Amino acid sequence: MKCPFCHHDDTQVIDTRVSEEGDTIRRRRRCAHCDKRFTTYERIELSMPVIVKKNGSRTEYDPAKLRGSMMLALRKRPVSAEAVDAAIHHIEEKLLSSGAREVLSGHVGELVMRELKRLDKIAYIRFASVYKSFEDVAEFQDVIAEVGRERKNPSK
Structure with missing residues (x-):
């Protein structure tokens, strides 16, 4: 020094x-x-991986953007702020523990969907409809049926 x-x-x-x-x-x-x-x-200096968007552009990880998209899906749903914080922390841990310097935005979307599915099924369907760019009602029905099957078979 x-x-x-x-x-x-x-x-x-x-x-x-x-x-x-x-x-x-x-x-x-x-x-x-x-x-x-x-x-x-x-x-300790931990750096989050760079997010690679679908169009190939790269952007810094933004926790506010992650929180905003989750809160939009959870709008008017009975989920506590602590549960949202824990879900975001879990996503960030997964990103950090991957050790990757770059992560596809699709991977982040999948992590968000996994956490939302655990927190609130309606929020999960809301997020999935935007994330997966649903084109018609049949795609909504498929996701709703999937959630319904998991509710009947909680082993998944």
Whole structure:
């Protein structure tokens, strides 16, 4: 670590402390050249994968966009904010744990559909109708029948 005062490369760690939350390490350092002291912080840096859209363009992952699309599907449905937060957290964990630098938007859509199906069947059908671009009533009927079958056979 370079000294911020004299830019010498040789600095020594005097003291190390972990934050109460456990997500940051604070280090007091001393420059061997000018003897000045300074503090550095270490934090975990996780980066979400870039989202590759259907048209091939790439965009940064936007948690607000994910939340917005889920909230639109869940509009006027009896699902708590905590349940939505947990679903979003679960989706983000899946994206991070994949280790991929890029993820197809279709994969994100499938993760959202899986979470919505678990949270609220009506919201799932709403989201699926837009995500899968339903063209006619028959496609709605197919998804409703699928949800109905799963309700009768909860083993799925």
